[in-house]
Amino acid sequence: MNPYLVGLLVPILIAFIFRKTKSYKRRGLPVNSGGEPGYAVRNARFPSPIETAWEGVSTISGLFEISCKKYSSNHFLGSRDLISTETEVTADGRSFEKLHLGDYQWVSYGEVFDAVLTFSSGLAKLGHKKGERAAIFADTRAEWLIALQGCFRRNITVVTIYSSLGEEALCHSLNETEVTTVICGHKELKKLLDISGQLVSVKRVICIDDAGISNGVSSEDRNTNWTTASFSEVKRLGRENPAEADLPASSDIAVIMYTSGSTGLPKGVMMSHGNILATVSAVISIVPDIGVKDIYLAYLPLAHILELVAENAMVAMGVGIGYGSPLTLTDTSNKIKRGTRGDASALRPTVMTAVPAILDRVRDGVRKKVSAKGRFSKKLFDIAYGRKLSAINGSWLGAWALEKTLWDFLVFKKVRAILGGRVRFLLSGGAPLSGDTQRFINISLGAAIGQGYGLTETCAGGTFSEADDISIGRVGAPLPCSFIKLIDWPEGGYLTSDSPMPRGEVVIGGPNVTAGYFKNEEKTREVYKVDEKGMRWFCTGDIGQFHPDGCLEIIDRKKDIVKLQHGEYVSLGKVEAALIASPYVDSIMVHADPFQSFCVALVVASPPALEAWAHQRGLPFADLPDLCRKREATTEVLSSLIKVGKSARLEKFEVPPRVKLLAEPWTPESGLVTAALKIKREVIKKTFSGDLAELYSSSG
Template identity: 45%
Template sequence: MTMYIGEMDGVGFTLAIGALKALAFLYDVITFPVYVLLQRPWRKRQLARRIKGVIVATETEQPNDVRIDMKGNDIDITNHFRDPLPPSKLNKAKPITQDTKSITYRSVEEPQSHHVTLVREGIDTMPKMFDYCTKKYPNKRCLGTREIMAEEDEVQPNGRVFKKYVMGDYRWKTFAEVNMLATNFGRGLRELGNRPGQNIVIFAETRAEWMIAAHGIFKQNIPLVTIYATLGDEAIAHGINETEVTTVVTSFELMPKFKKILALTPRVKTLIYMEDQLKSLDVSGLNGYKDGVQIIKFADVLKKGAESTIESIPPSGTDTAIIMYTSGSTGVPKGVILLHKNLITTLKGFCDSTAIYEDDIMIGFLPLAHVFELLVETVCLLTGVPIGYSGALTMIDSSSKIKRGTKGDASVLHPTCMTSVPLILDRISKSIQEKVSKGSNLKKVIFKFAFDYKTKWTRRGYSTPLIDRVVFGAVRHLMGGSLRLVVSGGAPLSPETHEQINNCLCVTIVQGYGLTETTSCACVQDFYDNTFGRVGAPCTICDIKLVSWEEGNYRVTDKPYPRGEVIIGGDNISAGYYKLPDKTNEDFVEAEGKRWFKTGDICEIHEDGVVKIIDRKKDLVKLQAGEYVSLGKVEAQLKTCPLVDNICVYGDSTKHFCVALVVPNPPQLNELAEKKGIKGKEFEELCSDKEFAKSVLQELADHGKKSKLEKFEIPAAVKLVTDVWSPDTGLVTAAFKLKRKDIEEHYKSDIVQLYAS
């Protein structure tokens, strides 16, 4: 963890640390026996070390379900759950030969109760799943939306005026109410002329109406087309036109976009909008929409459905549930076809991998247009956990739309679970560091000591309740004070951020790995795994095949760990890309009775069967001198530098070094400028100062060395950019992954200048 202790007197610092260590030692001596008895740390260490994934035997003489440990020994998985394997079960199968080109891995975990329930009840579609939930939890809270009572002007000390919300409590709909609304919405769509099998788009931000609309669409066997609310007009029009939809469901806030989009989408005849809570404007009275397009309120569709006698048309497991448009890190977004059986399969895997209980509360804010958020929320529905919706503008007390002195959504909801993406966690991590760096020297010393103390005992299997309450209590209350579990996906999470958030927010971050093409499921980190930088063992519902990639020098025979491209197989694998048969045949394959997807990601698999993503085929650049540079790996390390908000590393194979485009963190940039004696310059001026850029480059180089990057991996020139890379700029995806080609095109002249310098 990076901490800036500042100009503190060396003797004073030593005395302060000495006093804290003495107090901690005395506390440890007194409390150690109690903690040992209450916390049973040996159990946690045992669970952390257990084997989680094994090799599937391919020898013809082996039984059908023989699995092998990392040393090539046979494992009997009967009744094998959460306990280390007995030695008597480890000496039967032949070792893997050294010339093997691929190895297949499988989970050793047993299906958990909700997985078993889905199988026992014959649930193979989303409507069957929600009908089951409604019968089991009819009167429990299901979906919650916080009331917006009014919007008021708030005058800042500098005289600027901002619009702020006056907000009330969460209003909840029960499972029975949500099911009824979904049924009515589906019937209402049928009354408007939409037929089973005819695609419908939802283009809206995450909210309760999104989930209600989706389940209404599922009930009528209508394929749901999901498009990120942050995509540009052309990408949105592409998804709408390619799927030939005539009806689009959107929100009041996004309606103005359709003044342009409707001109690009000639088939669209109906626009349904989810109402604005404030109801400050009547959309039907707005001008500028294309003639001949029916604009109708969400509530009016519900009303039509409530009066309708049309019956639901249940889908089968092999029917298309979703055509999910990826955010497109390269080229035009592709529509990934996800069947109902794909969704239910991943749901089973997530139920086995995530520790969510009936008394939890989920805060939902990531895009439901991505299957990761949709299915984590579906796990909550299956377990009877209420979901309260939020957004970036209202989530915490300091959010931009929260009136001064009032509470953000998290402080009202007190969630225990949430999903996140690494970029958001990186920002939280840097905000914690920034807040600490602005505190007094004594506070910095106490915070760093507490962090190191907690890190030491956590790694040994203990919790630190006193430190959590006294030192980290204020940080924990940023998210309501009850948060215990964060599920992270969408991109690799840096080990430094992972450990810092775990410690400072007093939560467990479970990192997962998957792709839209695998219905977001492949690996999920074990709840007891206390290591960082790994994405977990294979989920219970799929296999992971490791295939040698000779060009990149990654082989399954590598030591100490086998390495290669990740290929995922199982019932969670997509049916393919919508209207792209050639691309489907290129990336998907049928073999060994399974459907497989070639991810392009490179991983190594450790002795306990846990996967670590180490590279990506498309991110690998070969420099002039022959060295391979993994751009993604370098970016992940340099992004943990406090100066960096975002970074894109570029490598030209005709050159012998890399360069970088950096979105700097303004407070940290100003702090560095002060250290260098630069005063009075605005952020934009600092970014354009070429001499100052050399100081930033040196900071990156120092950070890269600490992160154990090779010299040739560290950028030799850097350009500081003032633009924030958000999805609406078209430079990052809705999941905040870099769109390399777009960034390279946008900054083409800057890259040329960097190499010229």
């Protein structure tokens, strides 16, 4: 054979064999779990579940202290000053507040630790007694983390509450836990004043914003049963009256975290210091090399377990944390004044955490910008994207190293600038991430995505996809703190004996599994189990399947399955996850009625995509609500859903033949989605009951 031909073919053959071998690298290892029958898997790289990664450290407060001392002079917490605000009025008369924000100002690990000590001592001087609980009811910011760690140094259990929580759920959370001290922002203080007559245990309120006190709120609360102090005043009291720490044990409850309440009133999950530490320890053993040179952009709610674990993991590795918000994230975000840099541009982070809804919006925003630049730019982007996609998928005809660098410089550099240009690792969790979005972020942002699976009840611990796993649609092997077991669910047709992969309800065990629900023994007994070896297991209600290499894929959800009139089963969550890939869809809720033979959907339209289509067709419309009422728009969206559903291999009965287009976005403030942007199915059904009834009764 021609030696030149051999020289060409051998490297290709070796690369092909290597790729095939790598794709079946053992990540999860079956084990004898004990307890109920089931298919249990642990991480193959670790001989036993990790409880702590640091000798002698058994609590989150202990981890915080050693990090602050180790990285004392390093940048720790960064915040932006508010320079000014202004109000913009749109053509239809709606007004929006716009912010002009300054550069990030940093405080060191040593300075933050001093602030924690003074705040902790200030709590004691203010009158917070041992055994009483405190609540943090505020947006994510530096003071949130300082308050949390200050409470931990007095072994105070912290109740975390979403700042977007409604009045009923807020009252329920504070009264059920008998909170005596609430730490909040100015706008949250106003919410507390509105329900002050319904709060039975609150004795003191600490307002993070000094402006909240100076602007007259303190005089408004004269008719309440609490006293009000500013955050800075509490720290001053602590400086003048230092108190000895009362440090917690591993088994002490660190946090009672109220879920966002996607169904009914929120439940309080009791997390010990050991629970949270186990997940943090597991995460840092899996994530790529992250350290003191990295910068993390924090903008998700710290009242969500994903963000709480992520920030504590950053603390463990000496990373600087810069605070932002979803509404000021990019240069074009809703609350950013024109000409002002968004948080990502100002901070230029290297590490971020994101929920899929945020990544979907980044993807849609990039596609919109590319399309707006004209046919040539779009063609160039498509070629570059296609070449890099081929390379990721293992094609030897895909882009080679120098070519990939060229495409990055010519095409993707501007895309990456949206998030500051330096992001190299993204942690995604909170909901399923579509394969399309995962690949788009991989290619256009050049960032690895670690997709995790876990729940509040497991301190976000469950599974995590490792950096060298290029597959999509899976959530990785078990974290080193977790065992994952599948349990048969015959009613849904999912069995651990299924071929080619075992399937069943996902059950998570390990030191990260929490103690249960606060004051809710009945629900705790229903979903928490303890086996004969003493291990706690949590029954998730999610349906998963294990791949041959030990990685988990979530394929269904027990409570989302509805049986139609003719016996077909529709998994609402699965259908929604597939159909949201339509460019016209910003949010979607599929509804199935057991007395009907088809399902329907409420679709929150994506304004850029739908308006661009209407302009292209020459379809006249006054505004987005007017466009959503037009039959032509509904027909176009339906056509797109059918196409996307076919591509996702949905059955014909799973794709809704009737939809209602909505113009108003679903936000946490409206109460229709959670803080993690998951839809509140029951609330939406109640809010749009008339529209759903109309869809079923219409002739199509």
